[in-house]
Amino acid sequence: MTDNVNTEKLNTIYEYIRVAHGGGAYEKLDESLQPRPPEMLYDFVERLNLVSGSTVLDVGCGYGNNTCDLARRFNFQVKGIDIVDDHLEFAQNAALKQGLAEQVSFIKGSLESIPFEDATFDLIWCRDVLEQVQNVRQFARECDRVLKPNGSMVIYTIFATELMEPKEAARLYKTLGVVPESMSASFVEECFKDAGLQILTTEVIGSELMQYYEERDGRATKELMRLARMILAKEKFLSQLGQTNYEVTSALYHWAIYQLIGKLSSTIYTLRKTV
Structure with missing residues (x-):
């Protein structure tokens, strides 16, 4: 039988x-499932109906791409903060080249101790940042502090799903400087609420942005094949890239692939200061 x-x-x-x-x-x-482009994140800003000239803080601004876009699209006054010197230099030069020096500026600063006065901003923009924030609870408190009454936040972040295996997570997080707690939606949402930030909307978009990039220019396919070659000829590429570069690059490619296969999932929040 x-x-x-x-x-x-x-x-x-x-x-x-x-x-x-x-x-x-x-x-x-x-x-195709017709994935939306990354510009769709600005739709969440538009729905907040902020007036021209509103003050905005781009936390973890990186190279300033979103900082400049927010100023140009909505005529906002935007400040960007980051802890990486190269990011800030590149971002400032980008703003100058785009003629945005009067609307955009950048400053070095920690997200757990935001270098601005209380009640300064109408909006905080936070994209691809929470994963590496060491203390999300303190970060949320700082965001609440620098927001004006009824100020808002738009957050795009990535969480681990139940498909992520513990050993995979440990290896990936250590290499990319990701904080394990920050990969939990329930923990992050608890931090928002404890800080006095009301969650207005939550939209889980999963792998939508990565699908868009793949359909646009084959990004994930290219990175998957790079990773396959790195694994097959490990010693060769270790020698060419060096140990640290090899590990970081491998983790970065895994990060993209894990989004496509559901081990990582993207979520967009809009929040409002309640007090």
């Missing part, structure tokens, strides 16, 4: 394997 059941199961499995590589209903999986 056991052999018969196992044979029947294998027959079914291999039938699915055969057709999964073929056409038929599976061709639907080749059709």
Whole structure:
């Protein structure tokens, strides 16, 4: 009886394997789900109905791309803060080249001790930052402090899902400087609420942005093949790249792939200061 059941199961499995590589209903999986571009994040800002000239803080501004876009799109006055010197220099030069020096400026600062006075900003923008914040609870308190009454936040961040294995997470987080607590949606949301920030909307978009990048320019496919070559010829690329560069690059490529296969998932929040 056991052999018969196992044979029947294998027959079914291999039938699915055969057709999964073929056409038929599976061709639907080749059709785009029409993922939105990253500019759709600005739609969440637009819905807040902030007036021209509103003051905005871009926390963890990186190279200033979003900082400049917020100023140009909405005519906001935008400050960017970051702890990486190279980011700040590049961002300031970018603002100058785009003619935004009167609207945009950058300053070095910690997200757990934001270098601005209380009630300074109408909006805080936070994209791809929370994952590396050492103390999210303190960061949330600081955001609440520098926001004006009824001020808002727009946050894009990535969380781990139940598909992420502990050893995978440990290896990835250590290499990329990711804080494990920050990868938990329940913990991050608790920090928001404890700081007095009301969650207005939560939109889980999963791998939507990564799907957009893949359909636009094959980013994930390119990085997957790079990773495969790095693994197959590890010693060669260790020698060429060096140990640290090899590990960081490998982790970065895993980060993109894990988004596509659901081990990592993106979420967009809008929040409002309640006090």
